[in-house]
Amino acid sequence: NAGVTQTPKFQVLKTGQSMTLQCAQDMNHNSMYWYRQDPGMGLRLIYYSASEGTTDKGEVPNGYNVSRLNKREFSLRLESAAPSQTSVYFCASRAGLRGSNQPQHFGDGTRLSIL
Protein backbone atom coordinates (compact mmCIF):
# COMPACT_ATOMS: atom_id res chain seq x y z
CA ASN A 1 0.00 0.00 0.00
CA ALA A 2 1.43 3.35 -1.04
CA GLY A 3 -0.51 5.43 1.51
CA VAL A 4 0.27 9.11 0.99
CA THR A 5 2.65 9.93 -1.86
CA GLN A 6 4.31 13.31 -2.24
CA THR A 7 6.28 14.57 -5.21
CA PRO A 8 8.90 15.83 -5.55
CA LYS A 9 10.99 14.83 -2.54
CA PHE A 10 13.47 17.66 -2.99
CA GLN A 11 13.36 20.94 -4.88
CA VAL A 12 15.42 24.10 -5.11
CA LEU A 13 13.79 27.25 -6.47
CA LYS A 14 14.86 30.81 -7.10
CA THR A 15 12.94 33.64 -5.50
CA GLY A 16 9.91 34.49 -7.61
CA GLN A 17 9.60 31.10 -9.30
CA SER A 18 6.37 29.14 -9.06
CA MET A 19 5.98 25.51 -8.08
CA THR A 20 3.27 22.96 -7.38
CA LEU A 21 3.74 20.24 -4.80
CA GLN A 22 1.71 17.13 -5.50
CA CYS A 23 0.04 14.83 -3.00
CA ALA A 24 -2.02 11.72 -3.62
CA GLN A 25 -3.54 9.15 -1.26
CA ASP A 26 -4.93 5.73 -2.08
CA MET A 27 -6.85 5.10 1.16
CA ASN A 28 -10.13 6.63 0.04
CA HIS A 29 -9.77 9.30 2.74
CA ASN A 30 -12.04 12.30 2.76
CA SER A 31 -9.80 14.86 4.44
CA MET A 32 -6.39 16.05 3.29
CA TYR A 33 -3.91 18.54 4.76
CA TRP A 34 -0.78 20.48 3.94
CA TYR A 35 1.69 21.38 6.69
CA ARG A 36 5.06 23.02 6.80
CA GLN A 37 7.61 21.99 9.37
CA ASP A 38 10.24 24.43 10.57
CA PRO A 39 12.76 24.02 13.43
CA GLY A 40 11.23 24.90 16.78
CA MET A 41 7.81 25.58 15.29
CA GLY A 42 6.39 22.10 14.93
CA LEU A 43 3.89 21.49 12.16
CA ARG A 44 1.86 24.44 11.04
CA LEU A 45 -1.25 23.90 8.99
CA ILE A 46 -1.23 25.75 5.67
CA TYR A 47 -4.51 24.57 4.13
CA TYR A 48 -6.79 21.63 4.53
CA SER A 49 -9.63 20.02 2.65
CA ALA A 50 -12.29 18.42 4.83
CA SER A 51 -13.86 16.73 1.83
CA GLU A 52 -13.67 16.70 -1.93
CA GLY A 53 -14.68 20.08 -3.30
CA THR A 54 -13.87 22.09 -0.18
CA THR A 55 -10.72 23.81 1.01
CA ASP A 56 -10.05 25.98 4.04
CA LYS A 57 -7.20 28.09 5.32
CA GLY A 58 -5.07 26.92 8.19
CA GLU A 59 -2.67 28.90 10.35
CA VAL A 60 -0.22 30.07 7.67
CA PRO A 61 -1.98 30.25 4.27
CA ASN A 62 -0.36 33.41 2.91
CA GLY A 63 1.71 32.82 -0.21
CA TYR A 64 0.06 29.48 -0.96
CA ASN A 65 -2.89 28.15 -2.90
CA VAL A 66 -4.36 24.67 -2.98
CA SER A 67 -6.50 22.56 -5.27
CA ARG A 68 -8.45 19.47 -4.28
CA LEU A 69 -8.40 18.00 -7.75
CA ASN A 70 -10.41 14.92 -6.80
CA LYS A 71 -10.77 12.71 -3.77
CA ARG A 72 -7.24 11.33 -4.17
CA GLU A 73 -5.23 14.44 -4.93
CA PHE A 74 -4.52 17.67 -3.07
CA SER A 75 -1.90 19.99 -4.52
CA LEU A 76 -0.12 22.97 -2.98
CA ARG A 77 1.05 25.85 -5.16
CA LEU A 78 3.59 28.56 -4.49
CA GLU A 79 2.88 31.30 -7.03
CA SER A 80 5.96 33.40 -6.30
CA ALA A 81 8.39 31.62 -4.01
CA ALA A 82 10.10 33.54 -1.22
CA PRO A 83 13.07 32.51 0.97
CA SER A 84 10.70 32.42 3.97
CA GLN A 85 8.97 29.48 2.33
CA THR A 86 12.06 27.32 2.64
CA SER A 87 10.77 24.42 4.69
CA VAL A 88 9.80 20.78 4.74
CA TYR A 89 6.26 20.30 3.51
CA PHE A 90 4.12 17.39 4.61
CA CYS A 91 0.85 16.21 3.17
CA ALA A 92 -1.49 14.15 5.30
CA SER A 93 -4.86 12.49 4.92
CA ARG A 94 -7.44 11.01 7.25
CA ALA A 95 -10.74 9.27 6.91
CA GLY A 96 -12.71 12.21 8.28
CA LEU A 97 -16.41 12.96 7.83
CA ARG A 98 -17.85 9.94 9.59
CA GLY A 99 -15.96 10.52 12.79
CA SER A 100 -13.21 12.83 13.88
CA ASN A 101 -11.44 10.10 15.81
CA GLN A 102 -9.22 8.90 13.02
CA PRO A 103 -5.48 9.59 12.94
CA GLN A 104 -3.71 11.24 10.06
CA HIS A 105 -1.43 9.42 7.68
CA PHE A 106 1.58 11.39 6.50
CA GLY A 107 3.62 11.45 3.34
CA ASP A 108 7.42 11.42 3.36
CA GLY A 109 7.69 15.17 2.90
CA THR A 110 9.09 17.58 0.33
CA ARG A 111 12.24 19.50 1.22
CA LEU A 112 11.97 22.85 -0.51
CA SER A 113 14.75 25.45 -0.61
CA ILE A 114 14.21 28.94 -1.97
CA LEU A 115 17.35 30.84 -2.91
Next chain:
Amino acid sequence: AQSVSQHNHHVILSEAASLELGCNYSYGGTVNLFWYVQYPGQHLQLLLKYFSGDPLVKGIKGFEAEFIKSKFSFNLRKPSVQWSDTAEYFCAVITSGGYQKVTFGTGTKLQVIP
Protein backbone atom coordinates in the same frame (compact mmCIF):
# COMPACT_ATOMS: atom_id res chain seq x y z
CA ALA B 1 -9.55 28.31 18.70
CA GLN B 2 -7.87 25.14 19.83
CA SER B 3 -4.18 25.14 20.69
CA VAL B 4 -1.63 22.61 21.92
CA SER B 5 1.38 23.30 24.13
CA GLN B 6 4.41 21.11 24.56
CA HIS B 7 6.57 22.70 27.22
CA ASN B 8 9.64 20.51 26.84
CA HIS B 9 11.43 21.46 23.65
CA HIS B 10 14.51 19.31 24.07
CA VAL B 11 14.95 16.40 26.47
CA ILE B 12 18.14 14.42 26.97
CA LEU B 13 17.99 11.11 28.83
CA SER B 14 20.25 8.17 29.43
CA GLU B 15 19.12 4.72 28.33
CA ALA B 16 16.80 3.02 30.84
CA ALA B 17 15.65 6.36 32.28
CA SER B 18 11.94 7.03 32.52
CA LEU B 19 10.29 9.50 30.17
CA GLU B 20 7.40 11.88 30.55
CA LEU B 21 6.61 14.49 27.90
CA GLY B 22 4.00 17.10 28.64
CA CYS B 23 1.11 18.06 26.39
CA ASN B 24 -1.63 20.53 27.27
CA TYR B 25 -4.44 21.65 25.03
CA SER B 26 -6.95 24.44 25.18
CA TYR B 27 -10.44 23.66 24.00
CA GLY B 28 -13.61 23.52 26.02
CA GLY B 29 -15.37 20.75 24.13
CA THR B 30 -14.74 17.12 23.39
CA VAL B 31 -11.38 16.34 21.88
CA ASN B 32 -9.53 13.44 20.36
CA LEU B 33 -5.83 13.35 21.15
CA PHE B 34 -2.83 11.85 19.43
CA TRP B 35 0.89 11.43 19.88
CA TYR B 36 3.05 11.11 16.79
CA VAL B 37 6.75 10.30 16.52
CA GLN B 38 9.13 11.48 13.81
CA TYR B 39 12.43 9.64 13.52
CA PRO B 40 15.28 11.58 11.90
CA GLY B 41 14.64 12.10 8.21
CA GLN B 42 11.28 10.35 8.27
CA HIS B 43 7.62 11.29 8.25
CA LEU B 44 5.33 11.35 11.28
CA GLN B 45 3.98 8.05 12.54
CA LEU B 46 1.17 7.48 15.00
CA LEU B 47 2.26 6.34 18.48
CA LEU B 48 -1.10 6.27 20.21
CA LYS B 49 -4.51 7.91 20.31
CA TYR B 50 -7.29 8.69 22.74
CA PHE B 51 -10.93 8.90 21.73
CA SER B 52 -12.97 7.95 24.77
CA GLY B 53 -13.16 5.44 27.60
CA ASP B 54 -10.11 4.44 29.63
CA PRO B 55 -7.99 7.59 30.00
CA LEU B 56 -4.81 5.53 30.08
CA VAL B 57 -3.98 4.48 26.55
CA LYS B 58 -1.19 2.22 25.42
CA GLY B 59 0.59 2.62 22.14
CA ILE B 60 3.38 1.01 20.20
CA LYS B 61 6.93 0.44 21.45
CA GLY B 62 5.99 0.56 25.13
CA PHE B 63 4.63 4.10 25.12
CA GLU B 64 1.52 5.11 27.02
CA ALA B 65 -0.33 8.35 27.66
CA GLU B 66 -2.84 9.49 30.23
CA PHE B 67 -5.71 11.85 29.47
CA ILE B 68 -6.56 14.05 32.45
CA LYS B 69 -9.58 16.07 31.45
CA SER B 70 -9.49 18.38 34.46
CA LYS B 71 -5.95 19.40 33.60
CA PHE B 72 -6.44 19.49 29.83
CA SER B 73 -3.40 17.27 29.59
CA PHE B 74 -2.31 14.22 27.63
CA ASN B 75 1.22 13.39 28.77
CA LEU B 76 3.31 10.73 27.08
CA ARG B 77 5.26 8.24 29.19
CA LYS B 78 7.65 5.36 28.84
CA PRO B 79 9.16 3.54 31.83
CA SER B 80 12.54 2.83 30.25
CA VAL B 81 13.78 4.57 27.10
CA GLN B 82 16.11 3.10 24.52
CA TRP B 83 18.61 4.74 22.18
CA SER B 84 16.21 3.94 19.31
CA ASP B 85 13.61 6.25 20.89
CA THR B 86 15.69 9.24 19.82
CA ALA B 87 13.19 11.23 17.76
CA GLU B 88 10.87 14.19 17.82
CA TYR B 89 7.48 13.74 19.43
CA PHE B 90 4.36 15.68 18.57
CA CYS B 91 1.07 15.97 20.39
CA ALA B 92 -2.03 16.73 18.30
CA VAL B 93 -5.69 17.45 18.93
CA ILE B 94 -8.80 17.16 16.81
CA THR B 95 -12.07 18.56 18.06
CA SER B 96 -15.11 16.34 17.78
CA GLY B 97 -17.77 16.97 15.24
CA GLY B 98 -17.59 17.60 11.54
CA TYR B 99 -14.74 20.06 11.83
CA GLN B 100 -11.65 18.35 10.50
CA LYS B 101 -8.90 20.72 11.60
CA VAL B 102 -5.95 19.13 13.34
CA THR B 103 -3.67 21.19 15.57
CA PHE B 104 -0.15 20.12 16.49
CA GLY B 105 2.13 21.14 19.30
CA THR B 106 5.59 22.47 18.51
CA GLY B 107 7.23 19.14 19.25
CA THR B 108 9.74 17.77 21.75
CA LYS B 109 13.10 16.49 20.63
CA LEU B 110 14.19 13.49 22.65
CA GLN B 111 17.82 12.49 22.65
CA VAL B 112 18.68 9.21 24.36
CA ILE B 113 22.32 8.71 25.26
CA PRO B 114 23.61 5.12 25.26
